[in-house]
Amino acid sequence: MNELLDELLWRGLVADSTNQEALSAHLDSGPITSYVGFDPTAPSLHIGHLVQLMIVRHFQAAGHNPLLLVGGSTGLIGDPKQTGERVMNSEEVVAGWVERLGQQVSKYVDLDGPNPARLVNNYDWTSEISSLEFLRDIGKHFSINRMLERDVVARRLETGISYTEFSYVLLQSLDYRELYKRYGCTLQTGAQDQWGNITAGIDFIRRTEQASVHGLVTPLLTKADGTKYGKTESGTVWIDAELTSPYAFHQFFLNAEDAKVIEYLKVFSPRSRDEINDLARQLEEEPHRRAAQRALADDITDLVHGVAEREAATAAAGALFGRGELAGLGESTLAGVRSEVGGGTLESGDELPLVVDALVAAGVVPSKGAARRAVAEGGAYVNNVKVADDQARLSREDLLHGRWAVLRRGKKTIGVVEIVS
Structure with a gap:
């Protein structure tokens, strides 16, 4: 078997493929x-x-x-969703997202070198096709019977599906043929839910170009x-740091289940088989x-x-629980922490708020009474410093970057309060 294909199989990255021996x-x-596509729907x-x-x-x-692509x-x-019709975004919004996603995917490949990756945009060829050309030269090769058999279409027929989304498979098949003709592309990859679209494109190329692709x-x-x-409970885990902070991103994977973590390592980590097998052993033994x-x-x-953001996320996690400064x-790291652990806002006048009010606003206790009990029991902290007086106020020195304080009750209940004038 081909060495690359063997590696992908070991890493659990192959759910299905066309004839594996031929591939x-x-x-x-x-x-x-080869090509893979990303639609700018976000x-x-x-x-x-x-x-x-x-x-x-x-x-x-x-x-x-x-x-x-x-x-x-x-x-x-x-692409049709299981849950219902998509909301269509304006051409201006989609064009902006195309630019952003192009920049994102470029981080993960080499655009120079001996075998450079290439960014392509299917708007370059589909925008030039008339509706008559689309129906005569493309639609003629697709069977409605086969299209109705697609799992997502069959499910959507119960609630309704527009002709627009129903026809999506034709556009993706056209992409594969266009890339075959322009660049000699002979393999399309994607997620398992794209299998119907991919095989439709393979069949389209066979019918129109008399060629075998994979x-x-x-x-x-x-x-x-x-x-x-x-x-997560708060939504999708994005790779954009403005939408999911590096701290939240790191924490998300740090909380991976024992039953799945080795699977995720094989997918996302560059570590060798020996290294991952050793981690599997450690997981079993300790x-x-x-x-x-x-x-x-x-x-x-x-x-x-990047390494710097990962180190900052790790330092933040340690500092939150008293193992760092x-x-x-x-x-930006503190902003990410606040977004992840939650908290609230308090206004200040000539005096800063009481610590008990900050504990409530940060969400670490349900009431002022509970806050006072936490102080009396020695379990209330401001920036990892124990609070001994339930009449104590926050000080300017307590405010990290002039506006935030980290409140903690006991060992694990944490929130961040922002002080605004």
């Missing part, structure tokens, strides 16, 4: 061109998209030529209970040390946000 031989035949990619970028990195490292046209339509899809990441991975979770969180945060944390 292996194709990869052995020399450098190939201002950032999320960690589900990151799986596809890991595939691209493996292909480029093996000497192949990746195309990264940001869908300026398909982003205007949107497809490969990755499993959808799930939690141990089978639910979709990548969501799960309380959480060595695998720390490795996962560090590796993926280094990749997405809060005053040394940067303003």
Whole structure:
């Protein structure tokens, strides 16, 4: 078997593919061109998209030529969702998101070098096609019967689906053919829910170009209970630091379940088989040390946000629980901490608020009475300093970067309060 394909299989990155023996031989035949698409339906990619970028990195490292398509046209339509019709965004909004996503995906590939990656936008060719051309030259090759068999379409028929979303598969198939003709692209990769779109494109190329091309899809990441991975209570885990802070990002992976952490390491970490197998051994023998979770969180945060941001996130986590100096944390890191742990806002006049009011506002106690009890029992802290007087007020020296204070009750209940004039 081809070495790259064997590596992808070991890492659990292959849920399905066209004829595996033929794909292996194709990869052995020399450098190939592959493509993966990203639709700009939001201002950032999320960690589900990151799986596809890991595939691209493996292909480029093996000497192949990746195309990264940001869908300026398909982003205007949107692949059908299980839950219902998408909200259409304006052309101006989508164009802005195309630019942002192009910048994001560029971080994960080499755009120069001996086998450079190339960014492409399907708006470049679809915008030139008339409706008559679309129906005659593309639509003629697609069977309504086959389109109705697609799982997402079958489910949506119960609640309704627009012709626009129903026709999405034609646009993605056109993309594959266009990239085949322009760049000799012979492999499309994507997530498992794209299998129907990918195989439709393969069939379209066979019918119109009399050529054989390939497809490969990755499993959808799930939690141990089978639910979709990548969501938190507050929403999607984005790779944009403004939408999900490096601290929250690192914490998310640090909390990975024992039952799934090795699977995630294989997907997201560059560590070798021996290193990952050793982490699996440590997980089995000493799960309380959480060595695998720390490795996962560090590796993926280094990749997405850089070593400096990962170190800041790690320092923040330690400082929050009294194992470091809060005053040394940067303003953006503290902002990320506040967004993750929660908190509130208090106004100040000539005097700063009472600590008991700050404890309530930060959400670490439910009432002033509870705050006073926490102080009396020795379990109330401001910036990791124990509070001994329930009449004490915050001081200017307590305010980190002039506006924040970290409140803690006991060992683990933490909140951040912002003081505004």
